[in-house]
Amino acid sequence: xxxxxxxxxxxxxxxxxxxxxxxxxxxxxxxxxxxVARDTxxxxxxxxxxxxxxxxxxxxxxGRNPRRLAPATVARKLAAVRSFxxxxxxxxxxxxxxxxxxxxxxxxxVPKQGEVxxxxxxxxxxxxxxxxxRALAELLYSAGLRSRELVQLDVGDVDFEQETVHVRGKGGxxxxxxxxxxxxxxxxxxxxxxxPSLVQGQQAALFTSxxxxxxxxxxxxxxxxxxxxxxxxxxTHLLEGGADLRTIQELLGHSSLSTTQVYSHVDxxxxxxxxxxxHPRA
Numbered sequence: 001x002x003x004x005x006x007x008x009x010x011x012x013x014x015x016x017x018x019x020x021x022x023x024x025x026x027x028x029x030x031x032x033x034x035x036v037a038r039d040t041x042x043x044x045x046x047x048x049x050x051x052x053x054x055x056x057x058x059x060x061x062x063g064r065n066p067r068r069l070a071p072a073t074v075a076r077k078l079a080a081v082r083s084f085x086x087x088x089x090x091x092x093x094x095x096x097x098x099x100x101x102x103x104x105x106x107x108x109x110v111p112k113q114g115e116v117x118x119x120x121x122x123x124x125x126x127x128x129x130x131x132x133x134r135a136l137a138e139l140l141y142s143a144g145l146r147s148r149e150l151v152q153l154d155v156g157d158v159d160f161e162q163e164t165v166h167v168r169g170k171g172g173x174x175x176x177x178x179x180x181x182x183x184x185x186x187x188x189x190x191x192x193x194x195x196p197s198l199v200q201g202q203q204a205a206l207f208t209s210x211x212x213x214x215x216x217x218x219x220x221x222x223x224x225x226x227x228x229x230x231x232x233x234x235x236t237h238l239l240e241g242g243a244d245l246r247t248i249q250e251l252l253g254h255s256s257l258s259t260t261q262v263y264s265h266v267d268x269x270x271x272x273x274x275x276x277x278x279h280p281r282a
Contacts, residue, residue, distance in 0.1 A: 003032040003042040006088040013087060027080035042088060054078060110232045113240075116141060120182075128194035129210060133223055135183075135190035136207060140227060142183035143167070144234030144252055147217045147227045153206040155191070160184060169253040177251055235263055 007028055011021055031053065035042065040049060057074045069077075085094045111119070120141070123134040140150060149167050157166040163179045179187075199205075200212025207215040220227055235248050249260040 003035045006042055007032045007084070010084050010087050015087075024080040024083065027077040028084045030077070031081045031084070045085060045089070045093075050078075050081070053081070109229070110236045111229060113233075113237050116230070116233050116237075125189075128197045131186075131190050131194040132198065132207060135186040135194075136220070137224065137230065138180075138183040138186045139165070140224070140230040141234055142180035143177045144231045144238075145177075146170075146231065146253075147220050149253075150227075151205075151207060151215045151217055151220055154204040155206050156204070158187060158206065160188065167253065171255075173253060173255070175250065175253050235260075239263055 010016075010028065011025060016024070032042075034053060034056070035045070035049075054074065057069055057077055058071075059069065082094055120134070120137055123137060124130045125134050136150065139145065143165050145165075145167060146169070149169055152168055153165070158179065159166070160179070163184060164176050165179050167175050167177055169175060195208065198208045198210065198212055200208075203212060203214070205214035209215050209219060224230070231252070235252060238248055238251070239245070245257060245260050245263065248263065249257050252260060254260045
């Protein structure tokens with residue numbers, strides 16, 4: 001079986017979206033070129049061959065790959081290769097084991113509580129758009145939402161009486177999160193004083209663009225280049241204030257506690273401080 005012919009068939013597969021096809025093309029082309037260079041037929045690919053390739057990607061062979069790739073990049077390339085092999089050779093021929101190096105799990109840079117509050121206070125609020133932006137930022141920090149969750153909110157998802165927000169998360173999972181006092185104030189002000197001049201027709205979206213359409217994630221990132229920092233700040237500041245990891249997991253909409261445990265060092269520091277304050281022989 002010719003690797004390059006199989007590559008063309010794979011990329012022409014109707015089961016691939018255009019975005020996936022573009023993403024996989026370079027990674028799978030690199031793999032097939034590597035097979036050709038070492039004179040290995042596609043049907044001879046097994047665990048040993050894939051392990052060699054993973055090692056080469058990770059730069060573990062001196063002189064073979066002078067530029068060490070990040071673990072996330074290696075994982076992405078191997079995922080593309082696995083997909084290619086599943087279609088070309090069949091699922092039974094693809095080893096079910098992890099070959100990518102373990103990714104270091106570290107908390108992204110998180111602004112301190114005072115820095116977030118100061119940044120929010122610097123927002124101008126003298127026009128419908130700037131008032132909308134202040135409400136956006138306040139809600140991001142108050143509820144710890146993902147970018148897509150934020151732009152998918154409808155007006156009816158905010159319950160001012162119960163002080164909650166109904167969120168549609170990943171995989172169709174829904175949750176209800178508390179609405180903080182400051183976020184409620186700025187959302188109410190935005191709905192009364194700004195949104196009526198922005199919205200067009202019977203638009204249900206909570207946050208709209210200057211044209212009156214639902215705001216999308218690309219527009220949100222233009223307004224806030226790193227909106228995820230406010231989500232991380234939300235979780236970190238709650239932990240520092242005494243909330244436990246299980247509560248943070250529910251509020252963030254994580255399906256597994258292992259995802260939330262990226263914040264575990266914050267929780268450990270909080271517990272140590274409590275221990276030092278309370279234990280007579282600390």
